[in-house]
Amino acid sequence: MSEAHANAFVFFGATGDLAYKKIFPALQAMVAHGHLTVPVIGVANAGWTLGKRPDSKVEAFAALRLSIDSWRWKGVPVYIRAGKNLPVTCTEVVARFRRPPTIVPGHALTRNYLRFRISPEMTIAIGTTVLGVGETLTGEPIEMVATHHPAHGELDAYERVLHDAMIGDAMPFARQDYVEEAWRIVDPILNADLAVHEYGRGTWGPPEVDRFVRPTGGWHNPVVSDPQVTTETERPQGISFAIVR
Numbered sequence: 001m002s003e004a005h006a007n008a009f010v011f012f013g014a015t016g017d018l019a020y021k022k023i024f025p026a027l028q029a030m031v032a033h034g035h036l037t038v039p040v041i042g043v044a045n046a047g048w049t050l051g052k053r054p055d056s057k058v059e060a061f062a063a064l065r066l067s068i069d070s071w072r073w074k075g076v077p078v079y080i081r082a083g084k085n086l087p088v089t090c091t092e093v094v095a096r097f098r099r100p101p102t103i104v105p106g107h108a109l110t111r112n113y114l115r116f117r118i119s120p121e122m123t124i125a126i127g128t129t130v131l132g133v134g135e136t137l138t139g140e141p142i143e144m145v146a147t148h149h150p151a152h153g154e155l156d157a158y159e160r161v162l163h164d165a166m167i168g169d170a171m172p173f174a175r176q177d178y179v180e181e182a183w184r185i186v187d188p189i190l191n192a193d194l195a196v197h198e199y200g201r202g203t204w205g206p207p208e209v210d211r212f213v214r215p216t217g218g219w220h221n222p223v224v225s226d227p228q229v230t231t232e233t234e235r236p237q238g239i240s241f242a243i244v245r
Contacts, residue, residue: 026158085201088224091119122148
């Protein structure tokens with residue numbers, strides 16, 4: 001039995017910021033690395049936006065407060081904020097710990113936290129408090145950061161996903177039961193008759209968010225710095241460590 005070969009790679013719905021910043025560069029890199037040797041056919045539908053149809057209720061932003069039905073996570077709220085045209089394109093998870101008691105008079109300790117960044121780079125950071133410089137007994141918040149820099153020629157996340165999809169490797173993809181459970185959670189929200197609030201491009205969402213859904217201590221706004229180097233040979237590789245005060 002002869003091995004089947006693909007004649008073309010067809011993808012649907014590739015529009016907007018995600019396609020221009022992630023999908024198209026990933027396809028180009030796959031061609032350069034020799035992982036994609038068939039024609040690429042894109043099928044897209046730009047659709048309507050809130051600016052084109054005043055009566056549209058297509059969601060482009062969501063802010064949610066969820067809870068996990070488990071004794072381990074009882075009383076721990078989970079906040080999710082996602083949307084299009086936000087100030088940065090970034091996927092990040094921040095776990096804030098309870099504020100510990102302080103033995104330093106007149107000083108309130110800040111919350112320690114653990115920060116995971118999945119995209120655009122992989123980062124693990126720990127925010128904690130250390131003794132400040134000098135003779136005065138004061139605390140100073142710092143962040144210890146470990147970042148993985150991709151090696152030369154290493155596939156980025158979208159390149160790996162597209163490559164695994166073409167070779168039939170299901171490991172990086174969600175299982176059917178996971179997908180069904182995710183839809184069970186969000187489907188009641190999507191089917192509810194909720195008001196759609198407009199927000200400006202480059203903002204962190206509608207101003208109504210802080211009125212209805214706001215974590216203790218406020219939302220964490222990630223910062224993505226522009227790279228200081230432009231060539232792959234100059235870009236640092238491996239894992240780097242830093243302490244930020």
